[in-house]
Amino acid sequence: AAPKNPGGGLFTAIAPTPRTVDNVTVPGGFTWEPxxxxxxxxxTEAPEFDFWNQSADAQQxxxxxxxxxxxxxxxxxxxxxxxxxxxxEYTNDELMFEVGGSDELTDEQxxxxxxxxxxxxxxxxxxxxxxAWEYVRSGASNRRIHTWTPFTVDGPAAGHEAMRTSQDPxxxxxxxxxxxxxxxxxxxxxxxxxxxxxxQYFDTTGAPDPDQKLARYGLTSGGRGWERVEDRFHxxxxxxxxxRFGWIVEVDPSDPTSTPVKHTALxxxxxxxxxxxxxxxxxxxxxxxxxxxxxxxxxxxSKNKHRKGNGHREHNKALLxxxxxxxxxxxxxxxxxxxxxxxxxxxxxxxxxxxxxxxxTVEEVLIWTRQAADLVGxxxxxxxxxxxxxxxxxxxxxxxxxxxxxxDLDEANPRLGNKHGHVIEMSEDGNDHxxxxxxWRIVLxxxxxxxxxxxxxxxxxxxxxxxxxxxxVAFDPQGNLWIxxxxxxxxLGNSDGLYLYPVRGREAGxxxxxxxxPVGAECCGPYIDLDDNxxxxxVQHPGEVSGASPANPxxxxxxxxxxxxxxxxxxxxxxxxxxxxRGGHRG
Ligand code: FEO
Ligand code: CA
Ligand code: CA
Ligand code: CA
Numbered sequence: 001a002a003p004k005n006p007g008g009g010l011f012t013a014i015a016p017t018p019r020t021v022d023n024v025t026v027p028g029g030f031t032w033e034p035x036x037x038x039x040x041x042x043x044t045e046a047p048e049f050d051f052w053n054q055s056a057d058a059q060q061x062x063x064x065x066x067x068x069x070x071x072x073x074x075x076x077x078x079x080x081x082x083x084x085x086x087x088x089e090y091t092n093d094e095l096m097f098e099v100g101g102s103d104e105l106t107d108e109q110x111x112x113x114x115x116x117x118x119x120x121x122x123x124x125x126x127x128x129x130x131x132a133w134e135y136v137r138s139g140a141s142n143r144r145i146h147t148w149t150p151f152t153v154d155g156p157a158a159g160h161e162a163m164r165t166s167q168d169p170x171x172x173x174x175x176x177x178x179x180x181x182x183x184x185x186x187x188x189x190x191x192x193x194x195x196x197x198x199x200q201y202f203d204t205t206g207a208p209d210p211d212q213k214l215a216r217y218g219l220t221s222g223g224r225g226w227e228r229v230e231d232r233f234h235x236x237x238x239x240x241x242x243x244r245f246g247w248i249v250e251v252d253p254s255d256p257t258s259t260p261v262k263h264t265a266l267x268x269x270x271x272x273x274x275x276x277x278x279x280x281x282x283x284x285x286x287x288x289x290x291x292x293x294x295x296x297x298x299x300x301x302s303k304n305k306h307r308k309g310n311g312h313r314e315h316n317k318a319l320l321x322x323x324x325x326x327x328x329x330x331x332x333x334x335x336x337x338x339x340x341x342x343x344x345x346x347x348x349x350x351x352x353x354x355x356x357x358x359x360x361t362v363e364e365v366l367i368w369t370r371q372a373a374d375l376v377g378x379x380x381x382x383x384x385x386x387x388x389x390x391x392x393x394x395x396x397x398x399x400x401x402x403x404x405x406x407x408d409l410d411e412a413n414p415r416l417g418n419k420h421g422h423v424i425e426m427s428e429d430g431n432d433h434x435x436x437x438x439x440w441r442i443v444l445x446x447x448x449x450x451x452x453x454x455x456x457x458x459x460x461x462x463x464x465x466x467x468x469x470x471x472x473v474a475f476d477p478q479g480n481l482w483i484x485x486x487x488x489x490x491x492l493g494n495s496d497g498l499y500l501y502p503v504r505g506r507e508a509g510x511x512x513x514x515x516x517x518p519v520g521a522e523c524c525g526p527y528i529d530l531d532d533n534x535x536x537x538x539v540q541h542p543g544e545v546s547g548a549s550p551a552n553p554x555x556x557x558x559x560x561x562x563x564x565x566x567x568x569x570x571x572x573x574x575x576x577x578x579x580x581x582r583g584g585h586r587g
Contacts, residue, residue: 010500010530011027011028011029011030011500011512011514011530012027012028012029013027013465013512013513013514014026014027014497014513014514014515014516016465016466016492016494016495016513016516017494017495017497017516018493018494018495019488019489019493019494019495019519020519021495021516021518021519022518022519022542022543022554022555022556022557023518023581023583024515024516024517024518024539024557024570024572024583025495025497025515025516026514026515026572027514027515029574029578030515030572030573030574031572031573031574031575031579031581031582032515032570032571032572032573032582032583033132033133033570033571033573033582034558034560034568034569034570034571035084035124035132035133035134035135035536035568035569035570035571036063036084036120036122036135036568036569037049037063037557037558037560037566037567037568037569038062038063038064038065038066038116038566038567038568039051039054039059039062039063039566040062040063040135040137040568041061041062041137042061042062042063042120042122042135042137042139042142042143042144043061043137043138043142044137044138045061046058046061046062046137047061047062049062049562049566051550051562051563051564054096054109054112055108055112056108056111056112056114056115059112059115059116059146060115060144060146060148061144062144063088063120063122063144063568064088064115064116064117064118064119064120064144064146065088065090065091065092065096065116065117065567066088066089066090066091066092066540066541066567067086067087067088067089067120067524067525067538067539067540067567067568067569068086068087068088068089068180068181068182068183068472068524068525068538068540069085069086069087069180069181069182069183069184069193069273069472069524069525069538070084070085070086070087070524070525070526070527070536070537070538070569071084071085071086071183071184071185071191071527072084072085072124072133072527072534072536073085073185073189073191073253073254075189075254079129079532080125080126080127080128080129081123081124081125082123082124082125082133083121083122083123083124083139083141083253083254084121084122084123084124084133084135084536084569085119085120085121085185085191085251085253086119086120086525086538086569087118087119087180087181087182087183087193088116088117088118088119088120088180089117089179089180089181089196089540090117090179090197090200091113091116091117092541092543092544092565093105093109093113093224094548094549095541095543095544095548095549095550095553095564095565096109096112096113096116096550097109097550098549098550098551102224102225103225105225107228107229110225110226110228110229111229113224113226114146114147114148114176114226114229115144115146115147115148116146117146117147117176117177117178117179117180118144118145118146118147118149118176118177118178118180119144119145119177119180119191119193119251120143120144120145121141121142121143121144121145121251121253121256122135122136122139122141122142123135123136123139123140123141123142124136124139129532129533130533130573130574130575130576131573131575132571132573133534133536133571140256141253141254141256142256143253143256145177145251145260146176147175147176147178148175148176149175149176149177149260150173150174150175150259151173151174151175151176151177151249151259151260151261151262152172152173152259152260152261152262153171153172153173153174153244153247153261153262153264154172154261154262154263154264154265154318154321155263155264155265155266155320155321155322155366156264156265156322156350156353156362156363156366157264157268157362157363157366157367158171158172158264159171159172160363160367162240162243162363162367163240163243163244163264163367164240165232165238165240165241165244166238167232167238171240174244174245174262177193177195177245177249177260177262178195178198178201178245179195179196179197179198179200179201179245180193180194180195180196180249181193181194181196181197181271181272181273181291182194182272182273182385182386182471182472182524183273183274184273184274184275184276184388186250186276186284186316187276187278187284187306187316188306188312188313188316188317189252189253189254189313190250190251190252190253190317191250191251191252191253192248192249192250192273192274192275192276192286192320193248193249193250193251193273194248194271194272194273194274194288195245195246195247195248195249195262195271196270196271196272196291197218197270197291198217198242198245198246198270199217199218199219199220199221199242199270200221200223200224201223201224201226201233201245202219202221202223202226202227202233202234202235202241202242203221203222203223203226203227203233203234203235204219204220204221204222204223204235204236205222205234205236206236207219207235207236207239211371212371213368213371214235214242216368216370216371216374217242217246217269217270217370218270218292219235219242243268243367244262246268246269246270246271247262247263247264247266247268247271248262248263248266248271248273248274248286248288248320249261249262249263250263250317250320252317261317261321263320263321264366264367265300265320265321265322265323265325265350265366266286266288266298266300266320266325267288267298267300267325267349267365267366267369268366268367268368268369269290269292269295269296269298269369269370270290270291270292270295271288271289271290272288272289272290272291272384272385272386272387273288273289273386273387273388274286274287274288274300275287275288275386275387275388275389276320276389277389277391277394277433278306279301279432279433279434280431280432280433281305281432281434282305282306283301283302283303283304283305283306283323283433283434284301284302284305284306284316284319284320284323285299285300285301285302285389285433285434286299286300286320287299287387287388287389287396287398288300288387289381289384289385289386289387289398289399290370290384291383291384291385291401292383293382293383293403293404293405293406294380294381294403294405295370295380295381295383295384296327296328296370296373296378296379296380296381296384297327297328297378297381297384297387297398298325298326298327298328298369298373299325299326299328299346299433300320300323300324300325300326301323301324301326301433301434302319302320302322302323303322303323303324304318304319304322304323306319324348324350324351324352325348325349325350325365325366325369326346326347326348326349326436327346327347327349327373327376327378328344328345328346328347328378328379328426329344329345329346329347329377329378329379330342330344330379330381330410330411330412330424330440331343331344331345331411332410332411332412333411334411335411339441339442340411340412340414340441340442340445340455341411341439341440341441341442342411342412342439342440343437343438343439343440344426344437344438344439344440345436345437345438346435346436346437346438347373347376347377347378348376348436349365349369349372349373349376350362350365350366356376357372357375357376358375360372360375379410379412379413380408380413381398381400381403381412381413382400382401382402382403382406382413382415382418382421382422383400383401383402383403383421384398384399384400385398385399385400385401385470385471385472386398386399386471386472386473386474387399387473388473388474388475389433390475390479390481391475391479392475392478392479393479394427394428394431394433395425395426395427396425396426396427396428397423397424397425397426397443397473397481398423398424398426398473399421399423399470399471399472399473399483400413400418400421400422400423400424400470401421401469401470401471401486401487402418402419402420402421402468402469402487402491403417403418403421404417404418404419405417406418412424412440412442414442414445415445415453419447419468419491420445420446420447420451420454420467420468420469420491420492421446421468421469421470421487422442422444422445422446422455422470423442423443423444423446423470423473423483423501424440424441424442424443425440425441425442425443425503426438426439426440427439427440442455443457443501443503444456444457444467444470444483444501444511446467446468446469446470447466447467447468447492448466448468448492449461449462449464449465449466456509456510456511457503457508457509458508458509459507459508459509459510459511463510464509464510464511464512465499465511465512465513466492466494467483467485467488467499467511467513468485468487468488468491468492468494469485469486469487469488469491469496470483470484470485471483471484471485471486471487471522471523471524472484472523472524472525472526474525474526474527474528475528476528476529476530477529477531478531480500480501480502480528481500481501481502481503482498482499482500482501482514482526482528483498483499483501484496484497484498484499484522484523484524484525484526484537485497485498485499485522485523486522486523486524486540487522489519489520494516495516495517495518495519495521496516496517496521496522496523497513497514497515497516497517497523498513498514498515498516498523498525498526498535498537499511499512499513499514500512500514514535514572515535515537515572517537517539517542518539518542518543518555518557518565519542519543519545519554519555520541520542520543520544520545520548520554520555520565521539521540521541521542521543521544521555521557521567522540522541523537523538523539523540524537524538524539524540525537525538525569526538533573533574534571534573535571535572535573536569536570536571536572537569537570537572538567538568538569538570539557539558539567539568539569539570540567541565541567542555542557542565542566542567543555543556543557543564543565550564553565557583558570558583559582559583
C-alpha cells in the first residue's frame with residue numbers, strides 16, 4: 001500500500017509498482033515527458049533515429065545509450081535554458097541488435113556499440129516552469145563523447161611506462177571513456193564522471209598476469225568482441241591500454257571543443273563517480289566509491305585551493321590534477337547503543353607527493369590503487385556506489401547497494417548476504433573535509449518495511465515505502481537526501497525508482513517513493529529541484545529482461561512509436577492543469 005502523505009506535503013508517495021509495468025509512474029498532480037532518448041539526433045545534420053538502420057557514423061551524432069548520471073547546468077542563462085549532461089554507461093547489445101551473442105556482432109555493429117558509450121551534452125529549454133524541458137537539436141553546447149574522443153591524462157601517473165601504448169608513446173592521450181556511471185558537477189561548472197566496469201571491454205585471453213594486476217580488476221574474461229575491431233582491447237597484444245581506463249574524467253560542458261581529462265591523482269579503480277566539496281581551508285575534496293563487493297571508499301584532497309569567480313576557471317580546472325589520496329576505515333562502537341555507528345579514519349595512500357604504501361611508488365599506487373589499498377587495511381564495504389557530500393551541511397552519504405557474498409560482519413556492513421543494501425552517513429570531525437577522522441552512522445538498512453532487519457531511523461513502518469539496492473544519491477537545493485535504486489525487480493519484485501529520505505528532524509526516516517521506472521530498467525540520475533518544478537531521472541536499460549530481444553521487446557520506453565526500448569532522460573513535473581497519464585501500458 002502507498003504510505004501516507006508526507007509531512008512536508010511535497011508530493012504523495014506512489015505505491016510500489018509491480019516490476020512488469022512498462023511505464024513511468026509519478027505522484028498525483030505530476031506528469032512526465034522524455035527529454036532525450038538513445039538515438040535522438042543532436043545536430044541539425046544528424047540522421048533521425050532509425051532502429052533498423054543504425055550506423056556508427058549516425059551514432060556519433062545521436063544521443064548515447066544507457067543514461068546513468070544526469071545533471072542540469074543552469075549557468076545563469078535564466079530560468080528556462082540550461083545544459084543537460086548525462087553519462088552513457090554501457091549498451092544492451094542484445095536489445096540493440098537481433099543476435100545470438102557477442103560473437104555474432106558484425107564489425108559495424110561493434111562500432112555502433114562503441115559510439116553509443118560515453119557521454120552526451122545538449123542544450124535544453126522550456127517555455128516556462130509549468131512545461132517540460134526539451135533538448136535543442138541545434139544547441140551550441142551539443143556534444144557526444146564516445147570511444148574515439150581524445151582525452152588528455154594528467155596527474156602523477158600521466159606518461160608512466162604502464163600508461164604508454166603503441167598508439168600513444170606519450171602515455172598521456174587516450175581515446176575514449178568507458179562505463180561512465182555516476183558523477184558530479186564541480187563548483188566551477190565542469191562534470192566529473194566515473195569509469196566503472198571497464199574490465200568487460202578487454203579480452204584477456206593469453207595475457208600473463210603474474211601479480212594479479214588484471215585479476216584484481218576483474219580483467220579475466222573474453223571481452224565483448226571489441227578486440228575484433230581494435231587491437232587495443234586485446235590485452236595480450238596491447239598490455240597497457242587497460243591501464244588507461246578506470247579513472248575519474250572531467251568534462252567542461254561550457255566548451256564543446258574542450259579536451260576532457262582523465263585525472264590520475266584520484267586513483268584507478270571501478271569508479272562509481274566523484275563528488276566534490278570545498279573545505280573551509282579552500283582545498284577541494286572529492287569523495288568516491290569503488291563499486292565491487294568488499295571494495296573501498298576513498299577521498300582526494302587537492303594540493304591547491306579553490307578560487308572564487310569565473311576568472312579563475314582554468315586554475316580551478318587543474319585542482320584535481322594534484323593532491324592527496326586516502327581510503328576509509330570504519331570502526332564500530334558496538335551495538336549496545338542500539339545504533340550502527342562509530343568512528344572512522346582516512347588511511348593515507350599518497351600525501352604530499354609521497355607514497356604511504358611501503359614498497360610502492362606514487363605512480364604504482366595510483367595505477368593499481370586497489371592492490372595498494374589492500375596493503376593499508378581499509379574496511380571492505382558492501383559495494384560502494386555513489387558517495388556524495390550534502391553541500392548544505394557537509395555530511396557525506398554513501399550508498400552500499402548490496403553484497404550477496406557478505407559473510408564477515410562489522411558494524412558498518414552488518415547484514416549477512418546483504419540483499420537490499422544500506423546507506424551510511426559520514427561526518428568529518430570538526431567538519432574539516434581535509435581531516436583524517438570522521439564519525440559515521442547507518443541511516444538506512446533497505447528492504448520491505450515488514451522485514452525486521454530493515455531500518456528507517458525508527459520511523460513508523462506503516463508509512464514507509466519499500467526500497468532495495470540504493471545506487472545513486474542526490475540532494476535537492478534544500479539539502480534533502482534523494483536515493484535512486486538498481487535491482488528491486490530481483491529483490492522485492494518491484495520496479496526501481498526514486499525516493500525522498502529525510503534523515504533529520506521530525507520526518508527523519510520517512511522514506512517516500514516519488515517515481516518508478518519501466519520494466520527491466522534501473523533508475524538513475526537524478527537531479528531534483530521541486531521549487532523549480534524540475535525532477536530529472538534516467539531510465540537505464542529499459543526492457544533488460546531475460547529473453548528480451550528486438551523481436552520480443554519487453555519495454556517500448558519512451559513510447560515514441562519505435563516499438564523498441566530506448567534508454568534516456570525524462571522530466572517529471574507538475575503541469576499547470578492536471579494531465580492524463582502518458583506513456584506505456586500496464587503489465
Ligand atoms: Fe554502474 Fe555501480 O553502478
Ligand atoms: Ca553503535
Ligand atoms: Ca550505479
Ligand atoms: Ca549523486
